[in-house]
Amino acid sequence: MLWALISLVVSALAIGVAAYFYKWVQALPVAEGNINQIGELIRKGAFTFLKREYRILSVFAGIVSVLVLLVFPSPVWQGGIGENILAALSYIAGAALSALAGYIGISIATLANVRSATAAKKGLAPSYMAGFRGGAVMGMAVVSTALAAAALLHLLTGNADLVMAFSFGASSLALFAKAGGGIFTKTADIAADLTGKVELGIPEDDPRNPAVIADNVGDNVGDVAGMGADLFDSQIASLAAAMVIAVPLGQIEIVFCFSALGLLASVIGVLTARVGPSGDPGKALNGGTLLTCGIFALLTLIATLLTPEFNIRIWGAAFLGMLVGVIIGFTSEFFTGDDKKPVEKVAEACKSGPAFTILSGFSYGLVSVMPSIIGIGVAALGAYKLLEPLQAQSGNYPMFGISIAAIGMLSIVGMIISNDAYGPIVDNARGLAEMGNLGDDVLEITDKLDAAGNTAKAITKGFAIGAAGLTVIALLGAFQEIVRSVSGEIISFNLMDPLVFFGTLVGAAIPALFSAMLMLGVNRNSQVMVEEIHRQFDTVEGLKEGKPGVLPDYDKCIDIATVGAIKELIPAGLAAIVITLIVGFVGGVQAMGGYLAGNIVTGLFLALLMSNAGGLWDNAKKYIEAGNFGGKGSDAHKAAVIGDTVGDPFKDTAGPSINTQITVVSLVASITAVLFAAFSLFS
Amino acid sequence: MLWALISLVVSALAIGVAAYFYKWVQALPVAEGNINQIGELIRKGAFTFLKREYRILSVFAGIVSVLVLLVFPSPVWQGGIGENILAALSYIAGAALSALAGYIGISIATLANVRSATAAKKGLAPSYMAGFRGGAVMGMAVVSTALAAAALLHLLTGNADLVMAFSFGASSLALFAKAGGGIFTKTADIAADLTGKVELGIPEDDPRNPAVIADNVGDNVGDVAGMGADLFDSQIASLAAAMVIAVPLGQIEIVFCFSALGLLASVIGVLTARVGPSGDPGKALNGGTLLTCGIFALLTLIATLLTPEFNIRIWGAAFLGMLVGVIIGFTSEFFTGDDKKPVEKVAEACKSGPAFTILSGFSYGLVSVMPSIIGIGVAALGAYKLLEPLQAQSGNYPMFGISIAAIGMLSIVGMIISNDAYGPIVDNARGLAEMGNLGDDVLEITDKLDAAGNTAKAITKGFAIGAAGLTVIALLGAFQEIVRSVSGEIISFNLMDPLVFFGTLVGAAIPALFSAMLMLGVNRNSQVMVEEIHRQFDTVEGLKEGKPGVLPDYDKCIDIATVGAIKELIPAGLAAIVITLIVGFVGGVQAMGGYLAGNIVTGLFLALLMSNAGGLWDNAKKYIEAGNFGGKGSDAHKAAVIGDTVGDPFKDTAGPSINTQITVVSLVASITAVLFAAFSLFS
Numbered sequence A, B: 001m002l003w004a005l006i007s008l009v010v011s012a013l014a015i016g017v018a019a020y021f022y023k024w025v026q027a028l029p030v031a032e033g034n035i036n037q038i039g040e041l042i043r044k045g046a047f048t049f050l051k052r053e054y055r056i057l058s059v060f061a062g063i064v065s066v067l068v069l070l071v072f073p074s075p076v077w078q079g080g081i082g083e084n085i086l087a088a089l090s091y092i093a094g095a096a097l098s099a100l101a102g103y104i105g106i107s108i109a110t111l112a113n114v115r116s117a118t119a120a121k122k123g124l125a126p127s128y129m130a131g132f133r134g135g136a137v138m139g140m141a142v143v144s145t146a147l148a149a150a151a152l153l154h155l156l157t158g159n160a161d162l163v164m165a166f167s168f169g170a171s172s173l174a175l176f177a178k179a180g181g182g183i184f185t186k187t188a189d190i191a192a193d194l195t196g197k198v199e200l201g202i203p204e205d206d207p208r209n210p211a212v213i214a215d216n217v218g219d220n221v222g223d224v225a226g227m228g229a230d231l232f233d234s235q236i237a238s239l240a241a242a243m244v245i246a247v248p249l250g251q252i253e254i255v256f257c258f259s260a261l262g263l264l265a266s267v268i269g270v271l272t273a274r275v276g277p278s279g280d281p282g283k284a285l286n287g288g289t290l291l292t293c294g295i296f297a298l299l300t301l302i303a304t305l306l307t308p309e310f311n312i313r314i315w316g317a318a319f320l321g322m323l324v325g326v327i328i329g330f331t332s333e334f335f336t337g338d339d340k341k342p343v344e345k346v347a348e349a350c351k352s353g354p355a356f357t358i359l360s361g362f363s364y365g366l367v368s369v370m371p372s373i374i375g376i377g378v379a380a381l382g383a384y385k386l387l388e389p390l391q392a393q394s395g396n397y398p399m400f401g402i403s404i405a406a407i408g409m410l411s412i413v414g415m416i417i418s419n420d421a422y423g424p425i426v427d428n429a430r431g432l433a434e435m436g437n438l439g440d441d442v443l444e445i446t447d448k449l450d451a452a453g454n455t456a457k458a459i460t461k462g463f464a465i466g467a468a469g470l471t472v473i474a475l476l477g478a479f480q481e482i483v484r485s486v487s488g489e490i491i492s493f494n495l496m497d498p499l500v501f502f503g504t505l506v507g508a509a510i511p512a513l514f515s516a517m518l519m520l521g522v523n524r525n526s527q528v529m530v531e532e533i534h535r536q537f538d539t540v541e542g543l544k545e546g547k548p549g550v551l552p553d554y555d556k557c558i559d560i561a562t563v564g565a566i567k568e569l570i571p572a573g574l575a576a577i578v579i580t581l582i583v584g585f586v587g588g589v590q591a592m593g594g595y596l597a598g599n600i601v602t603g604l605f606l607a608l609l610m611s612n613a614g615g616l617w618d619n620a621k622k623y624i625e626a627g628n629f630g631g632k633g634s635d636a637h638k639a640a641v642i643g644d645t646v647g648d649p650f651k652d653t654a655g656p657s658i659n660t661q662i663t664v665v666s667l668v669a670s671i672t673a674v675l676f677a678a679f680s681l682f683s
Helices: A001-027 A034-071 A083-120 A124-157 A159-199 A214-250 A252-272 A281-306 A311-338 A340-348 A354-392 A397-410 A413-435 A438-489 A498-539 A553-624 A635-678 B002-026 B036-072 B083-118 B125-158 B160-200 B212-249 B250-270 B282-307 B312-336 B341-350 B354-392 B396-408 B413-435 B439-485 B498-539 B553-627 B633-680
Strands: none
Touching: A001 A083, A001 A124, A001 A252, A034 A083, A034 A159, A034 A252, A034 A413, A034 A553, A083 A124, A083 A159, A083 A214, A083 A413, A083 A438, A124 A159, A124 A214, A124 A252, A124 A281, A124 A413, A124 A438, A159 A498, A159 A553, A159 A635, A159 B036, A159 B341, A159 B498, A214 A252, A214 A397, A214 A413, A214 A438, A214 A553, A214 A635, A214 B212, A252 A281, A252 A397, A252 A413, A281 A311, A281 A413, A281 A438, A311 A340, A311 A354, A311 A397, A311 A438, A311 A553, A340 A354, A340 A553, A340 A635, A340 B633, A354 A438, A354 A553, A354 A635, A354 B498, A354 B633, A397 A438, A397 B250, A413 A438, A438 A553, A438 A635, A438 B312, A438 B341, A498 A553, A498 A635, A498 B354, A498 B553, A553 A635, A553 B498, A553 B553, A635 B354, B002 B083, B002 B125, B002 B250, B036 B083, B036 B160, B036 B212, B036 B413, B036 B553, B036 B633, B083 B160, B083 B212, B083 B413, B083 B439, B125 B160, B125 B212, B125 B250, B125 B282, B125 B413, B125 B439, B160 B212, B160 B553, B160 B633, B212 B250, B212 B396, B212 B413, B212 B439, B212 B553, B212 B633, B250 B282, B250 B396, B250 B413, B282 B312, B282 B413, B282 B439, B312 B341, B312 B354, B312 B553, B341 B354, B341 B553, B341 B633, B354 B396, B354 B439, B354 B553, B354 B633, B413 B439, B439 B553, B439 B633, B498 B553, B498 B633, B553 B633
């Protein structure tokens, strides 16, 4: 009980920090002129999208909550509706809090962007602080809500199944929020780039471009709201998996202990984050991450040593998870950093044309999968082996080790989200500085902050994928645990069993189908938007030439992105869920075990490939823009822009959505396990 | 014994047919003029490459044969060297026959190309026959050699392990032959296209282009020799897997029966293949395939009904395998056929520029994975379940079902190779007709034959991947069988065992690393060749303008492709083999089981994705060239050419090499199983 209560206290503290930062950011001055007006346009566009998206998703969540009510934790027709009502309510709470996290994120991000741009007039440090503290509001709010909800559910009911239902609510919403936001942001980004940068040769955030506001809205709904929902989802899923496995072991306390101390470390990390007036913002972000890691390791070690019930091996598993997370992050940085060999090589390949740009970037993306995926494997194997000696006592200790490694990796997620949300805020600030004519000095500062955001993003993305990987492996353990509680026997998934192998093959195809559907959605929508932009350029007199007072119809582009994203997000997510159910009811528990494993393997594979290849192309373009291989406007640059455009939906739509897809599929399997353990065609 | 003897007889018959076709093709007339001279250049270039490649590979095979001698079937230090000597000899024989198959293929293909071009003067039918019968020489030679070798080894020694060693020899050579040929052909193809078609706007096979001969050589060494080695490898591997599992069951006879009848069906198929004077060559190729399938199904059914020892369920498994092969083939055709929706959509996306071309083609490629991979899963599951009722008797009947399904799918491989080798021959004929100025009527015919070759290729490629998929699943069974014979217990690979899961993750990364290394090799080499072509254009006077009598230095380009391919092929193949050994010695048998499964899953995934996306881009380009969306020279066409260039190494270098990579890794695991079952770090 103690650490669950402490979790609530730390959560309250973190919420307090979030509120303080929110007020702090809000109180910052806003520059005169049209920057405020443009900021308002962005804010309005983002909220419009969010409102329309949530309206659709509330219908979806309503339907699913009824299904949860009917079948989880046990079918109502087998009696005992009380727990099912609680599960359905937990599901709804999870979905609602996930939506709230997105809402808070947008709310602060669209305040912080204008203020960060304004603060850049006074120098780099104040501008950085506005962006970082804006991001930290999101980071603190997301993590504290997730932890508090899990602790409350545990304190009130002691039933880990309800956290599972809560997690399912959070992740089914995240699936659509991430996919919808990802489609929105890349539709606008690609359309703006192709018509603006490529065709007309005007700068990135030129106000003449009708898609420019939609592009900035997209940064918020995709990177802030979508990413927040994604990490909220991973955080709660890792808690759910750990709790389901921990209950039979009587180890719930350590789960809350490590989670609470992780959040506390993040609170300390965000409160102490600073950058010197002429300092390096990238170093500040990474330094904060490493500091948080160190504090987490130290605090949990002390707690473990002081508590006789806590085994040092469990701490070892958490520490291993965290360590591998850092390693994966820095691997991603190696493959996407613009001072490293891969980016340089791809930039060089751009000289030979777009085909070579694509081929070399894709190839390095393939190579980059290996170290991260082995890292995840090592963490899982190491954590398992670390806790294997405890096995003699009772329950599934080795699997608990994997779930604790996931908790360890996600311990510093508060810091990760803060860094990640910083990115789109300063990206927006850069756009606002450009559109509001704040001058070259300001642009130079915002450019620097933006670049740091991109570097931090590579690391946080690697972290997010690694954490999702360990979490879903732990969820596989939770699935096994739930099947055990239903059938009374510990199942194994033998690859030589053709049902398992069949499941593995089908599961492996899901992330491909899912990401293809999202990318085809972006493809379709951005073509529509490009046509609209051409229409405006052709019909609105003086727009192309930049005649003063002539403004494009920004709303039309926002509308295209909104309608398109909402239309496309449902089929992809639904396909993943429906196929999961079909496999379960056809092949039963065995096929489902293989299915989850196959889904995890190719899911991680594609997520890493797409994120890294996308980041690589993006930075190869920036490397050329910095004056290498002919610089801006050269043929190499044109090829690099094509690479970047291909990479955009890779890294910001499909890649990160796959994380959520894997989690959702794992949770669907756990929630419905009781059904297809009872009825299935083949087993 | 009976069917092993019949296998020898049918093999002799097929060799007779091959010899007859060889003479028949050789006796065809060759047009006067420089076509003969150019044909000679191609022939010489191909043999030069082959010779240099085989010299390197004979060193490699020599070293590996010593390793085989040391450890297989049991380590020499445990006594009993006699069997090991036989295994090492079998290994060498497998490698040598694989090399011979490539040699025969090149030999006939470089005769048939000139003769097919010449015959086109008389009409479509004679030209088709020259191409098809040329291909059939390869088809008959490859399949009969493989079957005869397996039958001989069985009759002389009765030891299925030796077939395993033979298969390892064939596939370790195929790995490098496929990779080397694939790098050669795409190096030349891309360099020729980029400098010729794109920069200068000259036709595909214009003799002014210094890379044009290298490009035609590449068709032979990549598509003929490489593909022949690949299918020789799949064929013998499926036999080896089936035999290892069949021996304890006493079911060797039916393996030879089905293989012999499959070859007989292919012989009938190639002998009766015809096309009318104004007929559709594509239909003729597919018609021949379906006819062969029908004959195979009928003959094996009769044999099963007439033989009391043959269970009808085994026939069912073979039939299922064949059926799924056909379905996978036609699925590939749907995703790559130029009269189908995906190609049309990608061609339409070309209008919006290269980024959309890449994104849409890649997305459809991702989608195309699903039906084929589910087909393979259904075939494996169905064959397993079909034979499960026989389990009561003894041994591993269900796994035998999967291996028989692979035999069924590969039964018509003689026909498949004939169709596949037809492609590069008529592609070459087209080039020769262009370079030899045989006139527009001839070009029209050769174009038609070439297009049919491309369609047939999509189907045969789907077939090859499907067959490799089933074969490696069967090899997983053979691995299990070998471990059982070593340790005396039937092992299972439980996905909840962290060693298995760890192995799965590492195995999943291998095909990515392997294909990335090949593609980066193509990237590097073609950039070198592009520079050389530019040098020649800049320094050889009158070359660009086509001044009569001025010829480029073709040999220099052939040399660049040769040296580059040989340099690049070793590291990729070696990496796959070495990592396999490391995983085995670290994680033991359990990790290896997971490793093989992970390798199969992402291997099939990437192979299907790359082959289909590549075919899609190729045909989208052709669709535009046929006059759609602006036709040749339009912006859409330029975008389509970029897509095609990206697709080239996808579909002709990396994609098909992955097949061989999976097989080799599976065989390495089986051959060395005895070692890491005894020594490994973790188990």
